[in-house]
Amino acid sequence: MTLMKGTGMAGCEVVADIFPVSVKWIQGKKTLDDVDIDTAEDAEEFLSKLWSLTGVPMERQKVMIKGKSIKPGVDLSKLPLKSGAVLTLMGTSESLPEAPKERVKFIEDVEDEEQQVALMEGTPPGLLNLGNTCYMNSTLQTLKCVPEFVQAISNSTTVSEGDTQASLVKSARGVFQQLKGSSTVNPSVFLESLRQCYPQFAERGEGGHPMQQDAEECMTNILSTCKHVLQNESAMEVEGREMPNSIQDLFGVHVKSTLVAEEGNESEEKEDDVMKLTCHISAETSHLAMGIEEGLNEKIEKFSPAMGKEVIFSKSTKIDKLPKYLIVQFVRFFWRKDSQKKAKILKSIKFPKMLDTYNFATDDLKRALDIHRHAEIVELPDADASNPHPPMEDPRGLAIRYRALIEKHPDSGNVSEWRDAAEKYEKIAEQLAAGEHVPDTSSPLSGKYELCAVLTHQGRVADGGHYMAWTKQSREKWAKFDDDKVSFVDESEIEKLSGGGDWHMAYICLYRLPQVGLTRESHNAKRLKA
Numbered sequence: 011m012t013l014m015k016g017t018g019m020a021g022c023e024v025v026a027d028i029f030p031v032s033v034k035w036i037q038g039k040k041t042l043d044d045v046d047i048d049t050a051e052d053a054e055e056f057l058s059k060l061w062s063l064t065g066v067p068m069e070r071q072k073v074m075i076k077g078k079s080i081k082p083g084v085d086l087s088k089l090p091l092k093s094g095a096v097l098t099l100m101g102t103s104e105s106l107p108e109a110p111k112e113r114v115k116f117i118e119d120v121e122d123e124e125q126q127v128a129l130m131e132g133t134p135p136g137l138l139n140l141g142n143t144c145y146m147n148s149t150l151q152t153l154k155c156v157p158e159f160v161q162a163i164s165n166s167t168t169v170s171e172g173d174t175q176a177s178l179v180k181s182a183r184g185v186f187q188q189l190k191g192s193s194t195v196n197p198s199v200f201l202e203s204l205r206q207c208y209p210q211f212a213e214r215g216e217g218g219h220p221m222q223q224d225a226e227e228c229m230t231n232i233l234s235t236c237k238h239v240l241q242n243e244s245a246m247e248v249e250g251r252e253m254p255n256s257i258q259d260l261f262g263v264h265v266k267s268t269l270v271a272e273e274g275n276e277s278e279e280k281e282d283d284v285m286k287l288t289c290h291i292s293a294e295t296s297h298l299a300m301g302i303e304e305g306l307n308e309k310i311e312k313f314s315p316a317m318g319k320e321v322i323f324s325k326s327t328k329i330d331k332l333p334k335y336l337i338v339q340f341v342r343f344f345w346r347k348d349s350q351k352k353a354k355i356l357k358s359i360k361f362p363k364m365l366d367t368y369n370f371a372t373d374d375l376k377r378a379l380d381i382h383r384h385a386e387i388v389e390l391p392d393a394d395a396s397n398p399h400p401p402m403e404d405p406r407g408l409a410i411r412y413r414a415l416i417e418k419h420p421d422s423g424n425v426s427e428w429r430d431a432a433e434k435y436e437k438i439a440e441q442l443a444a445g446e447h448v449p450d451t452s453s454p455l456s457g458k459y460e461l462c463a464v465l466t467h468q469g470r471v472a473d474g475g476h477y478m479a480w481t482k483q484s485r486e487k488w489a490k491f492d493d494d495k496v497s498f499v500d501e502s503e504i505e506k507l508s509g510g511g512d513w514h515m516a517y518i519c520l521y522r523l524p525q526v527g528l529t530r531e532s533h534n535a536k537r538l539k540a
Contacts, residue, residue: 029093033073035064037102049086057082066101067443074098135189136494138196144477144493145225146201146211148465149232150185151479151491152520155463156335158260159236160186168239174207179239182232194494204228207235225465225477226339226518233257233285261285264331266372269310269323276316278323281330286337287370291355298338298361298519299369305341306370328372334452336365336459336521342509343472352472358510361461365521368457381424382431382454385411388418405435405442405526408453435526442528452523459521466507466514478514480504 028049033042042063047056057068057080073080075097076090137147153159163183168176181203188195205212208231215221237257262283269278289301290308306327314321338361346353368379388411390399400407412432416425431454441448462482469475479491486501509515 029091031091031093031095031097033060033063033097033099035066035099037066037100038064041096047086047091049089049091051086052082053080053084053086054082056080056086060099064099064101066099070101072100074100133496133498134489134491135192136194136491136496137185137189138194138198139493140196140198140201141220142222143197143201143220145223145228146197146204147493148477148479148491149225149229150182150189150197150200151481152463152465152518153229153232154186154189155481155520156260156522158334159257162240162257162260163236166240168242174203175235175239178203178207178232178235182236204232207231222474224343224472225467229337229465229518230285233261257285258283259333260335261333261337262331263287263329263333263336265306265327266330267325267327269312269325271314271317272309272322272324274314274317274321276314276321286339289338289340289359291341291357291359295357295359298340298359298365301340301359302338302370328375329367329370330372330375332367332371332375332455332457334523336367338365338519338521340509340515340517340519342467342515342517354467354470354472356470356509356511356515358508359516360508361464361516361519363461364524365459365461365519366457367459371457379455379457381427382456384415384424385428385431385454386456388414390414402453403524403526404528405439405451406528408526409433409435409439438526439528451525451527453526455523458524460524461504461519462522463520464504464507464516465518465520467517468512468514470512476514477517480507 028046030044031047033045035042045059045063054068057071057073060066060071060073061068068082071081075095078089080086080089080097137150139147163179163186166179166183168179178200181200185195185197185200201211211223211228213221213223240256262285264281264283267280267282269280271277287302288305289295289298290304291301292304295301295304306329308325310323310325311320312323313319314323340359342355343352344355345351368376368383371379385408386402390410391414399410402408402411409432412428412435415422415428416432419425422428438448438451442451464480466478466480467475468478478493480499480503481489481491483489483498488499488501488504490497490499490503507514507516
């Protein structure tokens with residue numbers, strides 16, 4: 011039969027033939043009759059179908075037609091194919107994962123497919139503004155980017171009667187559940203719980219209207235409350251149910267600081283757990299990394315028992331443990347003594363798509379990060395142009411690099427970690443190829459994080475203005491959440507949020523460990539054995 015496929019030059023219809031062929035499977039000792047092939051589709055579609063019918067994975071298949079090979083990327087329309095043609099398949103099926111229940115989704119396809127879904131199903135739901143509550147709405151949309159956080163809240167079984175903190179967690183669970191739908195959500199129950207738990211968010215100004223609040227303060231209080239409630243649940247040791255990752259595991263940064271007094275010989279060592287990094291903004295600051303460095307190395311005034319007075323200390327801080335998600339706050343608001351008001355720093359501060367925290371780490375953490383950073387620079391065995399190695403963002407590409415490390419450095423003390431990583435990402439690749447759901451597709455902890463959300467503030471007044479959230483949806487597409495108005499924007503729009511004018515500027519950046527996914531090259535990947 012024939013299938014009409016789009017339009018060609020001068021508006022002419024392009025016709026693609028779909029017809030049945032026979033496939034003679036040598037190792038299986040049988041012939042598959044009436045297997046439909048579409049010469050307008052990528053050969054990968056047909057090879058995937060053979061995988062489903064025979065159990066022979068695509069990387070083990072050798073399919074021939076009159077001396078011509080059919081493999082991913084081949085233009086089927088240029089091969090001697092016709093109805094009733096006989097193809098030869100060579101390859102053995104083993105106890106491997108089942109063939110994909112649906113077509114494998116590659117990284118390259120995600121953007122187009124998710125955009126098509128968006129056109130069919132509409133944009134993600136927004137949140138109603140209940141009177142200067144954009145600070146809360148943008149915070150919730152940003153936190154929604156952390157599926158482990160949403161799941162932890164959803165798994166919570168806390169009883170909220172008489173407990174304002176438990177009530178806040180329960181109402182958050184309700185909001186996130188509603189945000190899985192397609193209609194605009196009214197967060198009035200959550201707002202009431204937030205105000206009961208933290209009365210400052212109930213403040214009203216002239217005319218009795220709710221006052222604008224600080225989104226960072228809102229986020230900090232929500233995370234602090236959830237951390238407290240979930241820790242209490244874990245302490246109850248509920249039988250038969252695996253507790254979710256703690257908030258500390260998801261967002262907590264463990265730091266070590268050295269304080270040295272500028273007067274006398276007093277010094278002090280401290281350790282602390284923080285939920286964010288801060289980007290300090292001075293006249294010299296132009297980039298996020300510079301601001302973080304300034305925030306980790308600062309001068310503070312504190313009482314010195316040895317001197318018996320307030321003394322200036324130089325404080326140097328290093329990160330000793332990194333989380334899965336990294337929150338970075340731009341310190342744009344400060345208190346002006348002359349006007350007795352909060353003011354805003356409008357200076358443009360560039361922030362990267364990929365943030366490298368290696369230079370902020372302690373020596374111990376650097377050694378741990380190096381275990382996986384070696385995989386980025388290892389020399390791989392030669393690969394020809396038709397059979398390239400998959401890139402780092404592909405789990406098989408990662409596995410190949412860890413196998414290469416083991417082969418080149420068999421006596422290294424890191425071999426065990428490399429082998430575990432190789433096996434982990436080989437398994438993830440197999441699961442993704444089989445169309446299975448993989449809960450965690452994060453790359454290894456190497457100190458590098460990718461940007462996944464930006465919370466912005468527009469306006470020159472700290473106690474006014476407007477907050478919005480921008481969250482990553484696919485490779486180059488983002489969603490802009492302006493309360494209940496939601497739209498898709500190109501990634502180029504995110505680059506305009508650095509500040510320097512009256513447009514929205516980054517106030518909080520949310521980074522995560524880079525995610526991995528199958529690329530087309532993965533089906534041609536050479537596997538190294540160690």
